[in-house]
Amino acid sequence: MTRLALLGGLYSNDRALAAALADIARHGVDATYCLGDLGAFGPHPDRVYPLLHDAGVLCLQGNYDNSLAGGLADCQCGYTDPRDNHFARISYRYTFGRTSDAHKAWLGTLPFERRLEIEGRRVLLCHGSPRKINEFLWESTSPDQFLAYLLDTAAADVLCVTHTGIKWHRALADGRHVVNVGVLGRPENDGTPAVWYTLLTVDRGRVSAEFVPVAYDYRALAADMDAERLPVEFIETILTGWWTTCLEVLPHKERARGRF
């Protein structure tokens, strides 16, 4: 049996990352991976790096990391709504300004994908989708035949992604799997402050995914964000679990479940 801990976007939430890593240490896993977007949204972006390093977490490059490393003008989330762009810009400028040059350079060295062979199953880890670092794979807009196409093209049996911020798992009829591992950076628009990571288990070729909620000191994170003068809209999300900004990319079902 092989068990992996898969972390989605961290968004500078060092407190949730620390809690998740402690939880993972208790579970005992064969390896821990982070699928990218280390910075964004939260406070003190440099704080997650030593935690990842000390725990031996293997990281991928997300779109945010790619932007920071390359000195791009934005986070490549593709917003067109002026309000979404306003908040995305605040977050990106803050994160860009507070991430050390050494960390930016390191982000640029991270791979876009990792391929693992576990008990005969070909597992592909990437950030958005196998074909685009910033493609959103939402549950309600990723039909089975499209996921099968992505798996075929990528020559994978199990595909694990993040980037959207909301976890889901689809077992295809042919025995292949796609898992969006969720994110540790912020709650997933469900009205609770919990954040999530994923335990992926392959046991005699059988694949299962368990989503693990992480209870952490979100009030302390909110206080950190307040001290850094990050927008009250972001802090509200951390405290309430409802997304308040960057909503335009949500499909109908995911949007309808939220408050805003």
Added chain:
Amino acid sequence: MSPSAPAIPLVHLDHLWLQVSGTRCNIACAHCFNSSGPDVRTFGHLTPALVDEAIGAAAGRGVREIFFTGGEPFLNPHLPGMLETALAVAPATVLTNGMLIGDRIADRLAGLAAASRYSLEIRVSLDGYTEAANDAIRGAGVFRQALAAVARLSRRGLLPLVTIVRTWPDEEELATLDGFARVLREAGDERPRIKVLPALPLGRELARHPEALPGGLVTDAMLEDFDRDLLMCSNSRVVTDRGVWVCPLLVDAADARLGSTLDEADRPYALQHHACVSCWHYGTICGNVSAQIDGPDTARRERPA
């Protein structure tokens, strides 16, 4: 045909478009890119059998999303059943003027949305946030009926996506979007979702603004360091009652008909129309998220301030 027009292959059929009501519409907007209207019979309705066949073929090709367009899709009486077929295999979107969405249709749409694990998006067109401005483009009485549809859909949690063709100067962008959001809230849409589309130099829009025609066509040089996945011809096809076209914008162009079936239409298309410049410029303009989905290898942009 220009010998140098770059040819774009169909990389993957992400988006299946179904021109379910042909070019038949209950109104005739001043900027309509395919000149639809009450008496426009360039294209006719799709039959349920043809739609079933197209959805089946597209599903076999791994389709990601299915779009229903026209004309006005709700003029086709079989639309709800067609949506049900689509939603069984993929997320679906309807592009409508909203005028035919009464309580009965809205109930049906809400039922279809709830029954599917995939999203149903209802895109309602508006072009002004005052009755005078909107109806000058879309026709008398359209504003009130469209807002009534938005309210009916909103009450049922369908969160309609209001699409607006940009017909204002850049400096009025924020005020205009605020105006739309305010009017939608007043109409009962508490969570307005707005998508702005560019005006396209095609059909009636081109007839009224011939000066908007771009000076040139898409060249190979323009495609260097450009993410070709943004072009609809690389990821979409449109099924009409007269065959399969390369993209929704070019249904009036004879060369853009690529075959009678999706399989036949799986061949490269040479970018030889002025509308291709719009698609190159804006990228994935017809999808629901007008995001520029650039990959990491695209041209580096300026550093943040």
